[in-house]
Amino acid sequence: MQPPYGAGGRRDVCAGRFLGDYRVRNARTARAMLRTALLASTLALGVAVPAAAREVTGTVVDASGTRSLSGAELRIVELNRVVEANRDGRFRFVDVAPGEYTIVARYIGAADESRHVTVVDASDLVADFALAPAGATADDAGSILVVGLAANQASALSQKRSADGVESVLSRDAIGQNPDQNVAEALRRVPGISVQDDQGEGRFVVVRGLAPELNNVSINGARIPSPEAENRALALDTIPSELVGSIEVKKTLTPDMDADTIGGSIEVKTTSAFDRKKDLLSFSFEESYNDLRDRASPKGSVDFSKRITPDFGISGGASYYRRRFGTDGVEASDWTRSDAGVAYPEEVDYRAYDVTRTRMAGSLSLDWRPTTSTTLYARGIVSSFRDDELRSRLRFTFGGEPVSGDAGSASFLSGAGSANRIRVRREMKDRTEIQNVYSGTVGGKTEAGLWTIDYSGSYSYSEESEPNRQDTIFDRRFQAGASQLGVTLSGLDTQTPEYSVSDQGRFTNGSDPMSAIETTDGLSTDDEWAARLDVARDIPLASGTLQVKAGFKGRFRTKQYDLDFNSYDELTDGDFPALAGLSRSIGSKGLVDMNPAVNPLAVRGWFQANRDRLIRNDDDSILSSLSASYAVDEDIYAGYGQLRYDSGALRAVGGVRMEHTENKMRGYAIDTDTVEATPVTFDRSYTNWMPSLNLRFEPTTKLVLRAAVTRSLVRPNVSDLAPRFSYNATDGEGEFGNPELKPYRSWNFDASAEYYFADNALAEVAVFHKRVSDFIFQSRIDDYDFGGVVIDEATVPLNGDTAKVSGVELNLQAALNFLPSPLDGLLVGGNYTYVDTSATLYGRELTLPGSSKHIWNAFVGYDKGPLQLRASGTYRGRYLDEVTADDDGDIYVDHRLLFDVGAKLRVAPGVQLTADFVNIGTEPFDRYYSGTDAGGRRIAQHEEYGWTGKFGFKITM
Numbered sequence: 010m011q012p013p014y015g016a017g018g019r020r021d022v023c024a025g026r027f028l029g030d031y032r033v034r035n036a037r038t039a040r041a042m043l044r045t046a047l048l049a050s051t052l053a054l055g056v057a058v059p060a061a062a063r064e065v066t067g068t069v070v071d072a073s074g075t076r077s078l079s080g081a082e083l084r085i086v087e088l089n090r091v092v093e094a095n096r097d098g099r100f101r102f103v104d105v106a107p108g109e110y111t112i113v114a115r116y117i118g119a120a121d122e123s124r125h126v127t128v129v130d131a132s133d134l135v136a137d138f139a140l141a142p143a144g145a146t147a148d149d150a151g152s153i154l155v156v157g158l159a160a161n162q163a164s165a166l167s168q169k170r171s172a173d174g175v176e177s178v179l180s181r182d183a184i185g186q187n188p189d190q191n192v193a194e195a196l197r198r199v200p201g202i203s204v205q206d207d208q209g210e211g212r213f214v215v216v217r218g219l220a221p222e223l224n225n226v227s228i229n230g231a232r233i234p235s236p237e238a239e240n241r242a243l244a245l246d247t248i249p250s251e252l253v254g255s256i257e258v259k260k261t262l263t264p265d266m267d268a269d270t271i272g273g274s275i276e277v278k279t280t281s282a283f284d285r286k287k288d289l290l291s292f293s294f295e296e297s298y299n300d301l302r303d304r305a306s307p308k309g310s311v312d313f314s315k316r317i318t319p320d321f322g323i324s325g326g327a328s329y330y331r332r333r334f335g336t337d338g339v340e341a342s343d344w345t346r347s348d349a350g351v352a353y354p355e356e357v358d359y360r361a362y363d364v365t366r367t368r369m370a371g372s373l374s375l376d377w378r379p380t381t382s383t384t385l386y387a388r389g390i391v392s393s394f395r396d397d398e399l400r401s402r403l404r405f406t407f408g409g410e411p412v413s414g415d416a417g418s419a420s421f422l423s424g425a426g427s428a429n430r431i432r433v434r435r436e437m438k439d440r441t442e443i444q445n446v447y448s449g450t451v452g453g454k455t456e457a458g459l460w461t462i463d464y465s466g467s468y469s470y471s472e473e474s475e476p477n478r479q480d481t482i483f484d485r486r487f488q489a490g491a492s493q494l495g496v497t498l499s500g501l502d503t504q505t506p507e508y509s510v511s512d513q514g515r516f517t518n519g520s521d522p523m524s525a526i527e528t529t530d531g532l533s534t535d536d537e538w539a540a541r542l543d544v545a546r547d548i549p550l551a552s553g554t555l556q557v558k559a560g561f562k563g564r565f566r567t568k569q570y571d572l573d574f575n576s577y578d579e580l581t582d583g584d585f586p587a588l589a590g591l592s593r594s595i596g597s598k599g600l601v602d603m604n605p606a607v608n609p610l611a612v613r614g615w616f617q618a619n620r621d622r623l624i625r626n627d628d629d630s631i632l633s634s635l636s637a638s639y640a641v642d643e644d645i646y647a648g649y650g651q652l653r654y655d656s657g658a659l660r661a662v663g664g665v666r667m668e669h670t671e672n673k674m675r676g677y678a679i680d681t682d683t684v685e686a687t688p689v690t691f692d693r694s695y696t697n698w699m700p701s702l703n704l705r706f707e708p709t710t711k712l713v714l715r716a717a718v719t720r721s722l723v724r725p726n727v728s729d730l731a732p733r734f735s736y737n738a739t740d741g742e743g744e745f746g747n748p749e750l751k752p753y754r755s756w757n758f759d760a761s762a763e764y765y766f767a768d769n770a771l772a773e774v775a776v777f778h779k780r781v782s783d784f785i786f787q788s789r790i791d792d793y794d795f796g797g798v799v800i801d802e803a804t805v806p807l808n809g810d811t812a813k814v815s816g817v818e819l820n821l822q823a824a825l826n827f828l829p830s831p832l833d834g835l836l837v838g839g840n841y842t843y844v845d846t847s848a849t850l851y852g853r854e855l856t857l858p859g860s861s862k863h864i865w866n867a868f869v870g871y872d873k874g875p876l877q878l879r880a881s882g883t884y885r886g887r888y889l890d891e892v893t894a895d896d897d898g899d900i901y902v903d904h905r906l907l908f909d910v911g912a913k914l915r916v917a918p919g920v921q922l923t924a925d926f927v928n929i930g931t932e933p934f935d936r937y938y939s940g941t942d943a944g945g946r947r948i949a950q951h952e953e954y955g956w957t958g959k960f961g962f963k964i965t966m
Contacts, residue, residue: 064133065102065126066381069094069114072141074286080168080178081116081140089552089657093171097283097376097384103459104549105134114138115710117170118163118769118824143768143826159824159836159872163769166822173653173662174261174703175715175759175775177201191368192253192277193245199258200773200820200840201273203864203885206905206934210366212246216258216272217777217816218844218888220859223723223753224272229279229388229450231467232267234535236444238473238570239744241726247394247444251293251310251328252372254280260777261703261717261759264649264664265543265560268699268721271755271779279372279388282314282322289314289324295923295961301954302335302363302598308961325373336362337600338952339506342802344898344943351414352943357498357506358404361599361606367395385453394444399437401595401606405496405508406432417502422495422511423487431487431494435521435588437607440478440529446471452541463543463560468536475531481612483588484524504935504951507601519589519605525578526616526623535568535727553656558664562647568727569640572735574633579624591615600953632679635686639676639731639746643724645669663702670695670724674748676732689732691748697722713763715775723753725785729806741801743793751783751808761818770823779814786850786858789893789900804891812848812857834873841865850892855899861886863904875915882908896940900949903935919966925959 069081077098084091085102087110094100107128114122119140128134164180177199194211197204204211205221213221221242226233228248235243259266259274266274295308308331314324343355370392377385409429411419423431452465487494495511510516543560591612592605616623651664671694677686699720706714733746761775785806793803822838842864846857856862863886871878884906891900911925936950 063105063107063128063130065105065110065112065128065136066133067100067136067138068098069100069116069138069140070098070286071119072139074139076285076287077283078116078119078140078164078167079284080164080171081114081138082167082171083138084113084115084657086111086113088549090549090554091655091657091660096278096281098286101456103456103547112136114140116140116163117166117765118159119143120768159769159826162822162824162836162838166765166769166771168255168257169771170713170763170765172259173263173660173705174259174717175761176260177258179256191246192248192250192256195250195253196245196256196258196275197883198866198868198881200775200866201260201816201818201842201864202258203861203883205859207244207246210246212244213242214245214275215859215861215885216260216275217814217818217842218846218860218862218864219272219779219814219857222726223270224275225267225270226275226277227267228277228390228448228469229467230276230452230465230541231448231450231469231539232537232564233446233448233469234471234537234566234568236446236471236473236533236535238531238533239726239728241724241728243446243471244444247368247392247446248277248390249310249328249330249368249370249392251312252279252326252370252390254278254284261715261757262699262701262719262721263662263703264651264666264699264701265558266666267562267647268666268668268697269723271721271723271753271757271781279374279390280312280314280324280326281374281386281388282316282324282376283378283384284324285314285316288316289965291963291965293923293961293963295959297332297957297959299332299334299955299957301337302333304333304335306330306332306334308332308959320378322376323374324376325371327371328368330366330368332364332366332368334364334366334954334957335598336360336364336952336954337598338362338950339600339948340950341506341948344938344941344947346942346944347410347414347419349410349414351411351419352416352947353407353411353414353419353498353501354943354947356404356406357508358402359508359599359601359603361401361595361603363399363598365397367393367397369393382457383453383455385451387449387451389449390446392444392446394446396442396444398440398442399609401599401603402434402436402438403599403601403603403606404432404434404436405498406434407496408432418497418499419501420495420497423489423493425489429488431496433485433487433516433521434524435483435485435603435605435607437481437609437612438478439480439609439613440475442473442475444471444473459547459549461545461547463545464541466538466540468538470534470536472535473531473533475529478529478531479609479613479616480527480529481523481607481609481616482525482527483521483607485521501947504933504937504948505600506948517605519587519592521588523585523587523591523612525576526612527577528575530573531570533568533570535566537564537566539564550656553654553659556653556655558651558653560649562645564643564645564647566643566645567640568643570638570728570731570733572634572637574630574637576626576629576633577623578626580619580622581624582622586615600951631686633735635677636679636734639674639728639733641675641727641731642671642673643727644671658707660705661702663700665698665700668697668699668722670697670752672730674731676746678732679734691732693748695752697752697754711765713765715759715761715763717757717759719757719759721755721757723755725750725752725806729785743800743803745803745805747806750785750806753781753784755779755781767823767827769826771820773818773820775818775820777814777816777818781812781814781857782810784809784812784848784857786848786892788851789891791893791895791897809848809850812846814844814846814857814860816842816844818842831873834871836870836872837868838870839865839867851894851896853896855892856889858889858892861888861904877913879912880908880910882906890936898938898941900936901939903937905932905934906930907932919964921963921965923959923961923963927957927959928954929956931956 069078079096081094165178168178203215205213226243257276297306310328312326316322338360341354372390374388448469450467455462500506541562545558548555593608595606647668649666654661674691701719703717731746735744758778764772790803793800820840825835846860868881934952938947
């Protein structure tokens, strides 16, 4: 029997038609891009340059001369012309006619500074600004504006206010103020953002309630492919927060940005030597403790920035973190109700994890300004993330109905025949997963009169290997007579059910026979080359400036996954051993008593010693290996044209972007009758035109109003597109790819009002609406017959029709420096996001999978003198995780509330002690079923992580 995407002739015919269609489409695309470029060039070249005009340039730094003030706003009052200082604090006004002018520099948290200048024909003008904190006296005018909680807030708000669209920013120091272990956890502090966790640690970012795959992530302008075989979205737990210079979350798009996002565009920037005016060298060390496993974890980092000459610098850093922790959990599935009305799951398994995660990462940046008009850079980042995991599992499978029970319990008694047996499996997963990410970018900017040219090239590579994983299963089947066993499940109406047995001695005597050993070697690789060119020309107007901009970008990506799976379930002679000789005690680990557990070292030793006696199950091994392997090429050609008008009070950025996508998808079609594999290839291409318009209006210096209409798309997960089938025989679970998937397409509408009511304070309200066509969801099909292989739970990605997303964001941040001392060091902040989504799935009106209706963050801090204190809470509401075709057991992830507290104390110049407590409420992770035969809200998964304490120090020179 052939699978849904067989290798029949229909595909060959379509492939032949594709080649002819491709030439036509590609020619049309090339002509369209050429027309766009010629139009932009003609507009730009058609404007004469006044011969007598001059340039006004300069830099903006804090009064102590420590750092550049990126995002500072510079305004020539008489011309209504505004520019923003870039990351090295430099600004530039071009084509300024001779005359008398007033330049005003503005930065949140600093006092405005005005300067009267005279522009003459003979030379360009240089005007540098050094801004002091608002309210500073003559004695402390040189105090540092860029250190501490209040300074971090001021930096983020300044960049937010000057942005073209709706945007949130986290500065380097702000990231370091929280006990965040990686970039994902740092982002959970941003309005409208929540985080999906793995083993209690932030991993994937959700923007405005939309799933991680609907966002894009780049580092230094380079798109970072995911090392994981299943995902397009990069898991941000691979990037340590210590290496980050800033993080920008852009929630609206302009034509010069990649258009493949619906939630938001996340831009991670590493440090630049031009960020600072003074050299930096800092060291930090931290020891953390996890109470669930009573284990300590070391962490250290080094950061540096050095200006070797005024126009050449080097910066970078390195970090190391070895985190050792544990997780205890329970899962239940196949909920039903007996003839007597007792609700129960047909399977329950308890899990205890011992995990060691090791992160090693480094970054390096070179910045060079060979002339006053050209800046060149080279930036690279390397990250290695190793996850060593031992998972002990105790699994019950009940063949018959319970003999008795009530609202919260069910009692079973094993009997004769497979339909009445109680199956108990004790398992050990012993695996190491290694993720490596490499990214390098070279580029620059050249400013020549009214022209600005940006250019860059990048290469990113990521991989995930799972070498020599071993799963060992001991399988015991209790029936009637001497092997009879009674099992009672209690707490079935809670998230933490427990078990008890009628004969503890029989249950734990270690006579469980080994039934199979499975080995896995998997390798996923993903790499992307990219090149970009942007050309802009400013056209000074009598009041304000018009900029014409056009650009091109190419991205060329290849992702592939190779799996070598082997299952051994027979011996050439003799019997498999019993658990008794290969067991260990794990003590109190786990939510229940899971002893005796499988000893990972002992079973690996037995496997090596008896490898020649093991018989490989060729059918299962070949089916699992070849069906899961795939390769996908994705080439994207993009071009755009953009106009930007800025009159000081009003700014409009609009244009259109075109992206042409070509895919080649390769995999195997498996004939399950003969277990033969046939290579299959699918080709397709499509072109999207995406207009956008962003408006920014500043009626007063305290109020900024924004509105935007944008068109965007998101391409399907590469693994969802691939012609593949991944099957886990032990769990009875399978995942299919679907080469017919269409990309998401969305119209996005945004509006916001930002009120900067004090010198370091913001009150903001934003509303948004998205209309998403062809959204993708994961459909779960129970008891799916795939060529004679019955899959207990099959997952297939499918396109839906149209989903709607509407919401509102509220944001308040304020430094209460107007209060009397010592209360003037207080800071407060909070944000709340409400998201309402609707999608029609299988004729049912449901929320969009992955979308939480309520998200909020709140913090209170104190920053004065040598002391910094902070307490924060983050909340994510429940969301739909999996959808069933027959409305029998949709799965939801329950809400989660986390609390953290921290303190920093400067004990000497440049020496700071730190202390943090994470998840002080020991909040668990819960998933539950809704709408089963057993009723709603039945446990699917429960995990507990405990709290973590961190203590350390930081030395800055």
